[in-house]
Amino acid sequence: MFKAIKIPFLATMILMLLFILQGIQLIKLNIKSEQNKDIVSLAKKSLNLSDNILNLDNQDSLVYEFALYDSDENIVLSKLNKNPRNLNFEVLIQDGYIYYKRAIFVDNKLYFLVVAKEQEWSKIALITALVFIGTLIVIFIAIYFIYQSTLKIHERQKKMMDAFFNDAMHELKTPLGVATINLDMLEVHNRNTHRIKSALKQMKMTYEDVEFFIKHSYENFPKSVMNFSSFLSQRVRFLTTIANSKEITFQTHIFPNLEIFISEIEATRLVDNTISNAIKYSKSGSSIEIYLNLVDEQVVFSVKDYGRGIKDTKAIWQRYSREDLSQGGFGLGLNIVLNICKKYNISYNVESIVGKGSTFTYKIPAFKEKLIDSLVNDKIKP
Numbered sequence: 001m002f003k004a005i006k007i008p009f010l011a012t013m014i015l016m017l018l019f020i021l022q023g024i025q026l027i028k029l030n031i032k033s034e035q036n037k038d039i040v041s042l043a044k045k046s047l048n049l050s051d052n053i054l055n056l057d058n059q060d061s062l063v064y065e066f067a068l069y070d071s072d073e074n075i076v077l078s079k080l081n082k083n084p085r086n087l088n089f090e091v092l093i094q095d096g097y098i099y100y101k102r103a104i105f106v107d108n109k110l111y112f113l114v115v116a117k118e119q120e121w122s123k124i125a126l127i128t129a130l131v132f133i134g135t136l137i138v139i140f141i142a143i144y145f146i147y148q149s150t151l152k153i154h155e156r157q158k159k160m161m162d163a164f165f166n167d168a169m170h171e172l173k174t175p176l177g178v179a180t181i182n183l184d185m186l187e188v189h190n191r192n193t194h195r196i197k198s199a200l201k202q203m204k205m206t207y208e209d210v211e212f213f214i215k216h217s218y219e220n221f222p223k224s225v226m227n228f229s230s231f232l233s234q235r236v237r238f239l240t241t242i243a244n245s246k247e248i249t250f251q252t253h254i255f256p257n258l259e260i261f262i263s264e265i266e267a268t269r270l271v272d273n274t275i276s277n278a279i280k281y282s283k284s285g286s287s288i289e290i291y292l293n294l295v296d297e298q299v300v301f302s303v304k305d306y307g308r309g310i311k312d313t314k315a316i317w318q319r320y321s322r323e324d325l326s327q328g329g330f331g332l333g334l335n336i337v338l339n340i341c342k343k344y345n346i347s348y349n350v351e352s353i354v355g356k357g358s359t360f361t362y363k364i365p366a367f368k369e370k371l372i373d374s375l376v377n378d379k380i381k382p
Contacts, residue, residue, distance in 0.1 A: 239276065
């Protein structure tokens, strides 16, 4: 992607640099121009004062300051706010003042007339401000241009990736379905077919995770009131085949008829990813405890395993994060669960001890029939 934006990036950076350099040069030229104007005006003023040198003490000006020095550079008369350090100059710019020195003779004696003027910075400040604002505008336009270029490239790549994943998922769905149907039609039940069935279910869950990951940003999954107790029992039965392949048993404690408001697709991802992770990281021959209770108008769903435990309970929720790379997977499952929790205001927590196991707990708001729905239902009743 960087190669694609390299040319526009370099072009905008060069344009910005040229604009900044041109702005700095413009400020310098304006400062020089103003100084030259001041020097010319000081030269005229010094000429005027030298013509009236005998009446110098009575000369006053709101703009110009002046001083008269003898040949030994001693002050004869001074109306300067800041005296120059020495007289070794013709034109001197010092401490915000411009000084102009003229040598004159009075009664055949040499004197030095120094005329000064405070530099005017208002015009320079205005030009500097305009250059600064112009530079900011150019930088903003340049950043916007780079952002738009990057965004278009990103969107194009995203579309290509989405198209690839959609095609890949479509190509996987058909053979996966065919294999599952034909395995059921064989009506052969032994250890080998059991392992095949377990592998197909794992592939199906991985397929559904990737499909959900692709579609969840733009597809609105329909929500409905769900008997979560019955739904959870059904998903446990579905996952039992996978658990049996590792000789893992489920111990369920499911309180009946607990209802929540959620889409079935998202509820499936929440339950399947949590329980399948417990299976994946549990030891062979161990057990997994599944609880469902009602506590303070919240449906509390928890899964406890006695597996290897989790080292970093915060990192596991991040996309593409995997606690153990040898276990495979894409690292999408718990990130999908996290997004579902945020969407439905489900509080989630994980407690884990390395080497002893983990407990995932979700507190889902219980469905409560609204008062208006109750009134409508009462009117419908004969």
